[in-house]
Amino acid sequence: MLAEYLPVAVLFVIAFLFVALSLLVSSKLGPSRPNPVKNAAYESGIIPDPETAVGGSRFPVRFYLVAMLFIIFDVEAVFLYPWATVLRDLSWYGLAVMGVFVALLFESYYYVLRKGGLEWD
Amino acid sequence: MVALATAVGAVLAQTPVADPAGAAASTGAAEFWVFWILAPLSLAAAVSMVVLRNPVHAALMLVVNFFTIAMFYAVLEAQFLAAVQIIVYAGAIMVLFLFVLMLLGVDRELPTRVAQIRGQQPAALLLGALLFAALAVGVAGPFLGADSACNAPPDAVAAAGADAQPCVGLAAANEEGNVRGVARLLFTDYVWPFEVTSVLLVIAAIGAMVLGRRTERPEDLVDGRGVRKEPLRARAARPTGSTALDREAAE
Amino acid sequence: MTLLAQIPPLQIPDIAWSAISPELVLFGVGILALLLDTAGPQRLQASFLVFGFAAAGAGYIALSTEQSVLPGLVGLAALGQFALTAIWRDRPRLLSALLAALGFAGAIGVTTWQWGAYSGRLVGADAATFVGTDSLLGGMVAVDGVALFTRVTVCLAGLVTVPLSFAYAEERRIHRGEYYPLLLFAATGMTLLASSADFIMVFIAIEVLSLSLYILAGFAKRDLNSQEAALKYFLLGAFSSALLLYGIALVYGVTGSTNIAEAGRAFSSLDAPQGMAVAAMALLIVGFGFKTAIVPFHMWTPDVYQGAPTPITGFMAAATKAAAFAAFLRVFVGAFAPLQWSWTPVLWVLAALTMLAGAILAVVQNDVKRMLGYSAVAHAGYVLIGFVAVNRAGVSGVLVYLLIYTFMSLGSFGVLALLERRNHKAMAIDDLRGLGRRDPVPAGMLALFLLSLAGIPGTAGFVAKFAVFRAGIEAGHAALVVIAVVSSVIAAFFYIRVIVAMFMEDVPEGVAAEAPLAPSTGMSAGIAFSAAVMVAFGTVLPFLLVDLADQAATFVS
Numbered sequence: 001m002l003a004e005y006l007p008v009a010v011l012f013v014i015a016f017l018f019v020a021l022s023l024l025v026s027s028k029l030g031p032s033r034p035n036p037v038k039n040a041a042y043e044s045g046i047i048p049d050p051e052t053a054v055g056g057s058r059f060p061v062r063f064y065l066v067a068m069l070f071i072i073f074d075v076e077a078v079f080l081y082p083w084a085t086v087l088r089d090l091s092w093y094g095l096a097v098m099g100v101f102v103a104l105l106f107e108s109y110y111y112v113l114r115k116g117g118l119e120w121d
Numbered sequence: 122m123v124a125l126a127t128a129v130g131a132v133l134a135q136t137p138v139a140d141p142a143g144a145a146a147s148t149g150a151a152e153f154w155v156f157w158i159l160a161p162l163s164l165a166a167a168v169s170m171v172v173l174r175n176p177v178h179a180a181l182m183l184v185v186n187f188f189t190i191a192m193f194y195a196v197l198e199a200q201f202l203a204a205v206q207i208i209v210y211a212g213a214i215m216v217l218f219l220f221v222l223m224l225l226g227v228d229r230e231l232p233t234r235v236a237q238i239r240g241q242q243p244a245a246l247l248l249g250a251l252l253f254a255a256l257a258v259g260v261a262g263p264f265l266g267a268d269s270a271c272n273a274p275p276d277a278v279a280a281a282g283a284d285a286q287p288c289v290g291l292a293a294a295n296e297e298g299n300v301r302g303v304a305r306l307l308f309t310d311y312v313w314p315f316e317v318t319s320v321l322l323v324i325a326a327i328g329a330m331v332l333g334r335r336t337e338r339p340e341d342l343v344d345g346r347g348v349r350k351e352p353l354r355a356r357a358a359r360p361t362g363s364t365a366l367d368r369e370a371a372e
Numbered sequence: 373m374t375l376l377a378q379i380p381p382l383q384i385p386d387i388a389w390s391a392i393s394p395e396l397v398l399f400g401v402g403i404l405a406l407l408l409d410t411a412g413p414q415r416l417q418a419s420f421l422v423f424g425f426a427a428a429g430a431g432y433i434a435l436s437t438e439q440s441v442l443p444g445l446v447g448l449a450a451l452g453q454f455a456l457t458a459i460w461r462d463r464p465r466l467l468s469a470l471l472a473a474l475g476f477a478g479a480i481g482v483t484t485w486q487w488g489a490y491s492g493r494l495v496g497a498d499a500a501t502f503v504g505t506d507s508l509l510g511g512m513v514a515v516d517g518v519a520l521f522t523r524v525t526v527c528l529a530g531l532v533t534v535p536l537s538f539a540y541a542e543e544r545r546i547h548r549g550e551y552y553p554l555l556l557f558a559a560t561g562m563t564l565l566a567s568s569a570d571f572i573m574v575f576i577a578i579e580v581l582s583l584s585l586y587i588l589a590g591f592a593k594r595d596l597n598s599q600e601a602a603l604k605y606f607l608l609g610a611f612s613s614a615l616l617l618y619g620i621a622l623v624y625g626v627t628g629s630t631n632i633a634e635a636g637r638a639f640s641s642l643d644a645p646q647g648m649a650v651a652a653m654a655l656l657i658v659g660f661g662f663k664t665a666i667v668p669f670h671m672w673t674p675d676v677y678q679g680a681p682t683p684i685t686g687f688m689a690a691a692t693k694a695a696a697f698a699a700f701l702r703v704f705v706g707a708f709a710p711l712q713w714s715w716t717p718v719l720w721v722l723a724a725l726t727m728l729a730g731a732i733l734a735v736v737q738n739d740v741k742r743m744l745g746y747s748a749v750a751h752a753g754y755v756l757i758g759f760v761a762v763n764r765a766g767v768s769g770v771l772v773y774l775l776i777y778t779f780m781s782l783g784s785f786g787v788l789a790l791l792e793r794r795n796h797k798a799m800a801i802d803d804l805r806g807l808g809r810r811d812p813v814p815a816g817m818l819a820l821f822l823l824s825l826a827g828i829p830g831t832a833g834f835v836a837k838f839a840v841f842r843a844g845i846e847a848g849h850a851a852l853v854v855i856a857v858v859s860s861v862i863a864a865f866f867y868i869r870v871i872v873a874m875f876m877e878d879v880p881e882g883v884a885a886e887a888p889l890a891p892s893t894g895m896s897a898g899i900a901f902s903a904a905v906m907v908a909f910g911t912v913l914p915f916l917l918v919d920l921a922d923q924a925a926t927f928v929s
Contacts, residue, residue, distance in 0.1 A: 003151075005195060064220045068329040071213045072322045078205050079315070082304035090308055093384045097308055097316070104319040107403060108326035111410045117330050259651030260622060309385045310510030313392065314576050317564065320399060321580055324557055327406075327550050328587045332602070 065117060076105050152196050159196075163189035176222045180215065187211040200299040390489065391513045394479040394523050395563050401475030402556030404453060405468045409549030415464070419457035426450035449478070465547050469538050469894075472552040476531040476559065483523045486515065511631045514569035514702065517924030521771045522566035522698035529691040529778045530559045532902055535894030536683040536786045546592045546681060554591075555687070558584035562695035571620040571630040574699050578616065578663065581695065582609050585688055589680040601679025608662065608672045616659025622652035636707025653715055656703060657722075663696035666756065667726040670749045674737075677745030682792055685741065686785030689748045690778035697755055697774055705762055712762050719760050720852060726753030727859035735866050740799040743866060744784060747825060750863055751777055754856055758840040761847035767925035769839035772918055776824075776836040776909055783902035784821040787814050790895050801870055806879030811889045815874045817903050824906050826867040827860050832910035839918060 079101065087094045112118060163186055170182035187210045194203035294302050307315055389396075404422060411418035427450055430443035453471065460467040513519075533555060541547040561581025568574045586609065590602025624630050626648045627638035639649050661669040677685045704715060730750025737743040755777075758769035788799055791807075791814065808815040824833035837860065844853045891899075909917050 064217070064224055065329055065333045067213075067217045067220050068333065069326065071209070071217060072325055074209060074213045075318075075322060078209060079307075079318075082201065082300050082307060085298070085301050086304040086308060090384065094308060097312055100316055101319045104323055104403065107407060108323045111323075111406060112326055112330060114410045114412065115330050117334065255654075256651055259647040260625070309383055311512070311572065312385060312387075313509050313512045314570075314572050317573075317576050317580065320557060320560065321576065321583065323403070323406075324554070324580065324583045324587070327554060328583060331548065331550050331587055332590055332593070 069112060069117065072108065073105070076102070155192070155196050159189050159192050163193070176225075177219070180218050180222060183218070184211055184215055187215070198295055198299065201303050385510055388509045388513065390486065391509060391515045391567075393482045393486070394527070395560055395567075397479045397482055398475055398527070398556050398560040398563060401471055401478070402553045402560065405471045405475075405556065406550070406553040408457060408471070409464055409468060409553070415457055415461050415467075419454050423450045423454040464549060465538070465542070468549060468552040469534050472556055473531060473534045475556055476527045476534065479527045479559075479563070480524055480531070483520055483527065487520050511634075512570045512573045513567050514632075515567065516702075518698050518701055518706075518767065518771065519567035521921060521924040522694050522774070523563045525694045525771075525775045525778050526559055526562040526566065526691045528775075529687055529694070529782060530555060532779070532782045532786070532898045533683050533687040534898075536686065536782065536789055536898040537681075538894040539892035540681065540683055540789045540792075540895070541591075544592055544681070545594070548591075551588070551591065554584045554588050558588065558687075559691065562691050565695040566698035568699060569632055569702070571623060571632060571635070574632075574703070575613070575617055575620060577699075578613060578659075578696075581692065582613065582663075585684075585692065588684045589676055589688070591684070592681050595679070597679035598681065599679075601676045604672050605676045605680075612659050612662035612669065615655050615662075619652050619655030619659055622648055622655065626652060632703055632707045636710065639708060640710030649711065650714055653704075653708065653711070654718075657715065657718060660696055660700040660703075661722065664693055664700065664755075665749050665752050666722050667729040667749060667753070670726070670730070670752075673749055674733075674742045674745040677748065678739060678741045682741065682785050682789035685745075686782040686789075689744075689785070690774075690781040693748070693752060693755070694774040694778060697759075697770060701759070701767060701770060705759060705767060709762060716760050716762060719756055720849065723753050723756035723760055723852060724855045726750065726756060727856055728753075728862075731859040731862040731866075735862060737866075738800050738802075740788060740801055740804065740870065741785075743801070743870075744781075744788075747863060747866075748781065750859060751825075753859065754837060754840055757844040757849065757852055757856055760849055760852065761840075761843040763843060763847050764922070764925045765846050766840070766843035768918065768921040769836075769841075769843040771921040771924055772839040773836040775917065775921075776832045776906070779902045779905045779909075780821050780825050780833060783899060783906065784818060784825065786895065786899045786902060787818040787821065790814055790889060790891050790899065801873055802880065804870060805873050805877040807873075808875035810879060814889055814891070814899075817899055819871045819874065820903055820906065822867040822870055824910065826864040828864075830910060832906045832908075832914070835909060835914040835917070839921075 080098070083094065083098050090097070166182045166185040166189060170179045170186060173179040173182060187206060191203045191206040191211065194200075194206055296302070297305075407418055407422070408415050427447050430446040430450070433446075434440060434443035452474070456467060456470055456474075460470070534552070537551065537555075538547075541551060558581050561577050561579075561584060564577035565574060565581060568577050582605075586602055586606045589605050590598055592598035620630065623635050623639075627635040629635050629638060658669060662672075665673045677689065680688065704719075708715065727750055730746050730748075730753055734743050734746035734750065737746060751773075755770055755773050758766040758773065760766070761769070791799055791804075804815075808819075820831075824831035827833040827837040837856075841853050841856060844850075844856070
């Protein structure tokens with residue numbers, strides 16, 4: 001049975017080797033000429049907040065809120081997957097069951113949206 | 122706490138073992154060895170998560186722990202749970218933890234708090250050890266030695282003979298595939314708890330919004346007798362109560 | 373693929389709508405209140421949309437099943453919410469509160485109907501089955517006396533909490549739209565817990581109610597005590613949930629079933645490994661003990677009760693306890709009764725500890741809310757006597773006690789909320805000096821509730837205590853009852869200390885100038901209702917209540 005996981009194990013090994021090799025090769029072959037701009041934290045093109053770059057300062061709580069909301073919908077996806085495998089057998093009943101579930105989640109989505117949980121200021 | 126919860130999940134994932142009259146176990150030597158390699162790794166990761174001073178390192182150790190537990194699930198043939206463990210815990214929940222760390226500032230090592238009550242630490246250690254011993258005897262006791270045949274090599278099962286307590290019902294449960302097995306239960310017998318779970322998610326969203334968003338200015342904080350608090354620097358910057366709460370909500 | 377042919381097709385389960393109808397009402401109203409609050413200016417449109425969907429659904433049911441009562445009620449409720457929204461569309465808080473109150477009232481109505489519908493199937497009780505263990509909806513929901521009685525208790529608590537909260541929340545500026553939905557969700561979790569017949573259901577219900585209460589405890593975000601309450605409650609609550617879950621996992625490991633009744637049957641068979649069973653039960657006791665605030669799992673109680681908004685404290689003390697004790701009853705006195713040799717001694721000791729520690733610690737408190745918090749701990753100990761008795765009188769006693777305690781708790785915390793409104797701060801016993809002279813009515817009410825909490829003969833509290841003590845004596849736990857009496861005497865001391873401060877001592881200087889209390893209509897109504905119920909159960913109607921509880925302890929669906 002565990003033999004089924006052999007490809008996964010091989011993938012893990014390859015992934016590990018790839019990362020290790022890449023790091024090794026770049027440290028051996030690449031020139032090392034650091035300057036302040038290169039050392040700055042990369043924030044998707046936004047000019048980094050000097051405090052963040054220095055370290056010791058904090059992320060705004062909004063990130064956290066977004067992550068939190070992400071998890072709620074992540075959990076929904078977890079339920080959707082097994083549901084999809086048996087939907088054919090469940091037919092309308094299955095649709096109703098998941099319909100109620102998703103409707104309630106959309107209620108919370110609507111709530112978060114209207115209360116400004118996804119706004120960034 | 123999360124480690125505890127996942128450990129509980131590991132127990133839940135195991136198929137019932139109380140039926141000694143069951144059919145022969147579906148075991149192999151490979152499972153046996155995988156377990157004995159993973160188990161120390163899992164424990165080491167858990168211990169170092171607690172011991173490490175740098176919070177980010179501790180979080181990474183937790184990821185390792187989550188992964189080993191996912192592998193346990195896979196070994197126990199709960200493939201769906203294994204995937205969920207990696208997607209939800211090692212993925213989403215870890216992101217949340219890292220956000221909390223970033224929120225509090227990563228670079229400061231957490232100060233070791235001195236116990237406020239004298240003798241608290243030894244007492245806690247002693248009681249914890251006692252609890253562990255009691256649970257170890259209670260939980261593992263019946264399944265130690267020759268009686269244990271789940272995940273044991275075939276020759277061990279044969280040696281145990283009639284006393285063996287092999288895994289029962291695993292093959293039947295996974296007959297049409299693990300995911301379909303889960304779905305079958307989830308949408309028939311457990312459909313009501315499933316729907317109630319959506320309530321839980323709604324409440325979690327409300328909690329994140331009510332406690333996670335700071336609507337008050339820190340200088341408005343009052344204590345129980347209505348006295349205005351001096352805006353402590355540390356206190357003002359921390360959205361007290363929200364972070365821990367949302368974490369529970371996410372689980 | 374040939375394998376799949378042998379697998380039985382998925383059975384579409386029968387949804388026992390009647391069994392879960394109170395939860396559906398509570399939860400539906402909660403979602404509706406949240407939706408209407410969220411919709412803001414488009415409130416009326418949202419309400420109309422809900423009305424349209426509900427009416428269409430009701431019409432479809434009416435046409436397809438040729439029933440008229442249920443669809444009619446649904447249609448009427450939908451029309452009612454639309455009318456309410458139309459009238460109060462500019463006062464969202466009032467609308468929410470009204471909806472919540474109607475939701476609680478509706479849930480009580482539905483439960484009463486259930487009582488009639490299910491008590492027809494009265495089953496003679498024997499030692500093992502006097503708490504219902506049969507169940508509906510795939511074995512998730514039990515509709516037995518304990519479940520129904522507790523549902524009523526919880527919904528009554530909610531019904532009283534709504535008017536108590538309104539003015540309080542308004543003046544403390546914590547009146548957000550999420551308040552009433554959360555209250556309804558918490559009540560949903562509690563009724564779910566009271567009626568859960570499966571450990572999975574127990575866990576999810578506990579999470580639903582706890583999560584709502586964590587948020588409600590921290591609702592007064594300006595108040596650092598409230599923040600502290602939420603954080604402490606959450607941390608310890610999460611820990612206890614984990615232990616409970618561990619216990620559930622062990623039960624499953626021993627028995628191969630998460631169904632409470634089946635687990636009980638498997639536990640009583642000799643094959644089950646006893647060590648693991650005992651470990652499982654120990655963990656379950658810890659989990660339930662936390663929710664019911666039994667010593668030594670009570671550490672969170674005073675801080676949380678002190679910090680949470682006062683009406684929420686009353687609700688938490690009353691309803692959570694009722695719901696958690698109902699599940700505790702179903703698991704232990706119901707399913708695990710055959711194993712009572714292993715858990716009655718433990719609960720006996722815990723009951724004695726809880727009664728004594730709660731009473732003694734309450735004596736040294738200065739803050740009134742904290743004192744009532746510790747007294748809540750002591751009361752959990754009295755309830756445990758009915759528990760340890762493991763007989764029908766015990767179950768009945770527990771139910772009576774919890775219902776009466778609900779009104780004592782809500783009443784006393786309600787008066788405190790009223791008093792707090794004046795000076796916006798916590799209450800020490802010294803602050804109550806001379807209250808009887810300045811505001812005789814609130815002081816008199818508080819005195820009534822405190823006397824009842826003390827269990828003075830002639831009050832409802834005495835009826836409650838008598839019910840559990842009787843069960844304890846019947847079961848041969850005279851020593852425990854003696855401890856309970858000692859604890860009651862200690863407790864009477866601090867209740868009466870407050871009364872003395874209110875009526876026998878002078879108003880401290882500088883306070884006399886304050887304006888007299890001007891209670892809001894809602895608060896007056898809530899407190900007066902609690903007081904009326906207390907007086908009724910204390911003097912005229914105790915036998916009615918005890919009869920009802922006896923019935924509830926007997927019938928099994």
